[in-house]
Amino acid sequence: MKRVAVVGGGITGLAACLRLLSSDANVQILLYEASDRLGGRVQTIREPDLGITVEAGPDSMLARKPAAMRLIESLGMAEDVVSTRPEATETYIVRDGGLCPMPKGYLGIPFDPSCVRPPLLTEAGLARALEEERLPLDLPEDDAALGAFLRARLGDEWVNYVGEPLMAGIYAGDIDQLSLMATWPLLLDLIRNHGSLVAASRALMAPSSRRQPGSSRSAFITVRGGLSSVIERMVDRIERSGRVEIRIGARVGAVTRRGAAYRFHIDTASGERFEEDVDGVVFAIPPQVAREIMSSVIDLPDVETHYQSTATIVLVYARTAFGPDLARASGFLVPRPEGMAITATTWMSSKWPHVAPESLAVIRAYVGRRHQDEALALSDDELARRAAEEVGRLTGAREHPVWLRVTRFSEAMPNYGLGHLARVERAEAALRASCPAMAIAGAGYRGVGLPDCVEQGERAADQVLAAIRA
Numbered sequence: 170m171k172r173v174a175v176v177g178g179g180i181t182g183l184a185a186c187l188r189l190l191s192s193d194a195n196v197q198i199l200l201y202e203a204s205d206r207l208g209g210r211v212q213t214i215r216e217p218d219l220g221i222t223v224e225a226g227p228d229s230m231l232a233r234k235p236a237a238m239r240l241i242e243s244l245g246m247a248e249d250v251v252s253t254r255p256e257a258t259e260t261y262i263v264r265d266g267g268l269c270p271m272p273k274g275y276l277g278i279p280f281d282p283s284c285v286r287p288p289l290l291t292e293a294g295l296a297r298a299l300e301e302e303r304l305p306l307d308l309p310e311d312d313a314a315l316g317a318f319l320r321a322r323l324g325d326e327w328v329n330y331v332g333e334p335l336m337a338g339i340y341a342g343d344i345d346q347l348s349l350m351a352t353w354p355l356l357l358d359l360i361r362n363h364g365s366l367v368a369a370s371r372a373l374m375a376p377s378s379r380r381q382p383g384s385s386r387s388a389f390i391t392v393r394g395g396l397s398s399v400i401e402r403m404v405d406r407i408e409r410s411g412r413v414e415i416r417i418g419a420r421v422g423a424v425t426r427r428g429a430a431y432r433f434h435i436d437t438a439s440g441e442r443f444e445e446d447v448d449g450v451v452f453a454i455p456p457q458v459a460r461e462i463m464s465s466v467i468d469l470p471d472v473e474t475h476y477q478s479t480a481t482i483v484l485v486y487a488r489t490a491f492g493p494d495l496a497r498a499s500g501f502l503v504p505r506p507e508g509m510a511i512t513a514t515t516w517m518s519s520k521w522p523h524v525a526p527e528s529l530a531v532i533r534a535y536v537g538r539r540h541q542d543e544a545l546a547l548s549d550d551e552l553a554r555r556a557a558e559e560v561g562r563l564t565g566a567r568e569h570p571v572w573l574r575v576t577r578f579s580e581a582m583p584n585y586g587l588g589h590l591a592r593v594e595r596a597e598a599a600l601r602a603s604c605p606a607m608a609i610a611g612a613g614y615r616g617v618g619l620p621d622c623v624e625q626g627e628r629a630a631d632q633v634l635a636a637i638r639a
């Protein structure tokens with residue numbers, strides 16, 4: 170029987186395990202996870218006393234990516250899928266210390282002067298953004314910085330107050346250092362298909378385009394018990410197979426060659442060291458860690474991904490702390506020039522029906538983005554106090570939070586830099602050429618979203634299986 174190791178017990182590693190299990194009955198699997206729990210960034214906070222189920226980490230999955238629903242259905246959880254509340258449509262952006270509605274338009278791209286209300290953009294800033302419709306196509310052939318690309322098309326003011334908080338915010342990144350091709354290649358398709366971003370925004374906001382016939386689901390989905398229940402179901406499947414040895418608190422330190430096989434060197438949380446021989450490996454961990462571990466086997470081209478630390482702060486209020494507008498809000502974004510500790514909030518109980526009882530309002534604040542993460546040095550208490558103070562000031566909350574929780578994510582968010590995809594391709598090609606039974610997958614490579622991670626884990630498992638059967 171062949172043995173395959175999966176390194177990393179986040180959603181990528183778990184998806185790889187399930188694919189290995191479903192594809193070949195003659196493979197034994199060893200799953201190594203350095204921390205004391207499986208799931209990686211996925212962490213649902215469940216507080217039965219308060220009746221809240223709220224995410225500390227990822228909040229939802231993009232429904233249009235097939236891997237999300239495929240995973241949920243394969244786990245028998247289709248009945249548990251939850252859509253966002255249809256009335257929670259309003260996203261705000263902070264300007265000059267106040268909340269302004271996000272411009273009406275696809276991705277906040279205005280398509281006529283009525284899309285933006287002052288003071289979010291000045292008259293000159295709005296006029297500059299609308300001018301984009303008259304620019305020549307002029308699309309980059311190679312990669313470009315997302316910021317430079319958008320600044321040239323829509324102007325600095327739109328980028329600083331709309332584009333950066335929205336598009337770079339997903340990566341906790343700096344828009345001027347992110348790769349266009351690796352983060353928002355969709356923008357190029359929009360221009361190719363519609364002639365400009367402004368025209369694309371107008372076309373996509375037309376009532377005929379906004380209707381999604383046959384779909385009762387929202388653009389983002391989650392499950393009733395929170396995303397940890399997806400992880401729990403994956404782990405349950407893996408355990409019940411009887412073919413996976415799960416080692417929690419087991420950090421893979423190095424891998425060496427052992428004839429045609431690989432020898433793993435593992436340190437446990439209790440200070441033991443042991444070795445294990447395997448025929449194939451899926452590395453579902455950050456690129457730099459994987460590269461270091463395999464350095465005595467292969468000098469892998471460096472993917473050079475910066476990982477940004479962040480924190481989330483869940484703030485639970487009495488529902489009476491806010492006026493009726495809260496029901497229509499899905500959250501707000503904080504542009505860098507506003508100089509606040511929080512970078513954005515999601516109004517979890519307005520957005521999702523399963524998060525809290527009617528008597529409570531749950532807001533989640535984010536802290537930390539590239540070049541603006543000083544607040545992460547604060548203690549948990551100070552960070553929570555600061556987040557509550559900023560949220561209270563912006564929303565006009567009439568009461569203080571009744572409960573709060575800080576969760577830190579150290580070096581959590583990959584920021585794909587210029588040329589990222591070419592570097593990933595070089596690393597993958599080097600592995601295929603020299604070590605075809607080793608594969609790399611996960612948020613550091615080809616997409617940070619949960620569906621992208623699932624897909625990468627499955628693909629890496631297929632690759633390893635093909636190599637060990639050859």
Ligand SMILES: Cc1cc2nc3c(=O)[nH]c(=O)nc-3n(C[C@H](O)[C@H](O)[C@H](O)COP(=O)(O)OP(=O)(O)OC[C@H]3O[C@@H](n4cnc5c(N)ncnc54)[C@H](O)[C@@H]3O)c2cc1C
Nearest residue numbers: 177179180181203209210227228229421611612617618619
């Ligand atoms: C605050 C936050 C909000 C997010 N929101 C969303 C969202 O709403 N929607 C969405 O789709 N995505 C979201 N994401 C992104 C998404 O959560 C991640 O990209 C995804 O969970 C990463 O999964 P992964 O398995 O690749 O990596 P991880 O979850 O990081 O798992 C890697 C695992 O490998 C382990 N490991 C590392 N080194 C070793 C070693 N040497 N030996 C053994 N084990 C090791 C780690 O302990 C970890 O458990 C969010 C992320 C964060 C932090």
